[in-house]
Amino acid sequence: MSSIFISYSRSDQSTAKALADALTFGGYKVWWDAELVGADDFTDVILDALRASSAVIVIWSKASAKSKFVRDEARLALHLRKLVATKLRNFDRIEIPLGFGGQHTDEVDDYTQIIKALTKLGAHRDETEEKRPEYAVTANSLLMSKWRAFGAGLILQIPRFQLADRGIYSSLGAIIGYGVLSVGFWFGADALFKHWKPGETWSHGYDPEWFSLMTIWAFALAALAWRHLTAWFNQRNFLAGALFSLPACLFTILFLGTGYIVFTGEAPPDNLVYPTLALVPATLGGWILHLVRRNG
Numbered sequence: 001m002s003s004i005f006i007s008y009s010r011s012d013q014s015t016a017k018a019l020a021d022a023l024t025f026g027g028y029k030v031w032w033d034a035e036l037v038g039a040d041d042f043t044d045v046i047l048d049a050l051r052a053s054s055a056v057i058v059i060w061s062k063a064s065a066k067s068k069f070v071r072d073e074a075r076l077a078l079h080l081r082k083l084v085a086t087k088l089r090n091f092d093r094i095e096i097p098l099g100f101g102g103q104h105t106d107e108v109d110d111y112t113q114i115i116k117a118l119t120k121l122g123a124h125r126d127e128t129e130e131k132r133p134e135y136a137v138t139a140n141s142l143l144m145s146k147w148r149a150f151g152a153g154l155i156l157q158i159p160r161f162q163l164a165d166r167g168i169y170s171s172l173g174a175i176i177g178y179g180v181l182s183v184g185f186w187f188g189a190d191a192l193f194k195h196w197k198p199g200e201t202w203s204h205g206y207d208p209e210w211f212s213l214m215t216i217w218a219f220a221l222a223a224l225a226w227r228h229l230t231a232w233f234n235q236r237n238f239l240a241g242a243l244f245s246l247p248a249c250l251f252t253i254l255f256l257g258t259g260y261i262v263f264t265g266e267a268p269p270d271n272l273v274y275p276t277l278a279l280v281p282a283t284l285g286g287w288i289l290h291l292v293r294r295n296g
């Protein structure tokens with residue numbers, strides 16, 4: 001199998017060919033195919049070549065930045081920790097897609113810097129290639145249908161890496177899954193309370209035992225939701241993560257509210273509610289920034 005994979009848009013084919021020729025002349029094995037470029041479908045052949053490569057060179061341009069296939073290839077390479085980012089000289093770095101701006105990016109014709117990056121990743125001129133971990137990325141998770149992705153989200157089974165549009169379907173499925181859990185939690189809690197303390201209401205004296213139980217349940221849901229939210233942002237699947245951020249925030253606010261009741265025995269005052277509503281999105285934004293920087 002090849003050691004260097006080049007990801008590019010069809011409109012940049014001449015640039016990709018020049019890069020591939022230069023690397024091949026330098027003794028590297030290169031995978032690039034004029035019939036299977038970034039603008040085409042993410043086929044089994046592309047998947048196998050990308051996963052088997054020692055390094056993946058993405059060529060950012062106005063066309064490739066808009067190509068979901070190039071972005072998916074770049075996201076997978078970044079997830080597998082073998083991305084080498086390059087760009088056309090006339091392409092402004094500020095236009096590099098969200099999630100990749102923090103990557104060191106060389107000019108596509110700067111072969112010296114590209115070879116340094118390839119060497120750092122273990123891409124050699126001979127037949128020896130380092131074995132790299134797959135980070136639980138499987139063909140099934142990448143090539144699953146939209147409905148399979150929706151079903152996976154529905155049962156809260158989020159793959160470690162998905163194509164961008166499949167991630168959206170998983171996110172929608174997970175939102176419905178958490179909605180079902182919430183409705184079940186609500187009616188189950190109501191039935192339990194009526195059995196446990198007949199004749200009383202939930203807010204009767206803000207019973208600490210009852211709201212402690214509610215707080216534990218809310219914390220469990222919030223922790224699970226943030227774990228799934230982290231999975232999407234680790235993949236740089238920002239649209240899927242943004243769709244799912246609302247449930248994570250709601251569960252967190254519920255946890256903070258019930259926790260306040262447990263410790264004070266009183267309903268949260270209005271002057272505390274509004275800062276809490278502002279705190280959660282701020283925490284979400286900080287967490288996203290941390291994940292992006294951590295995955296560099």
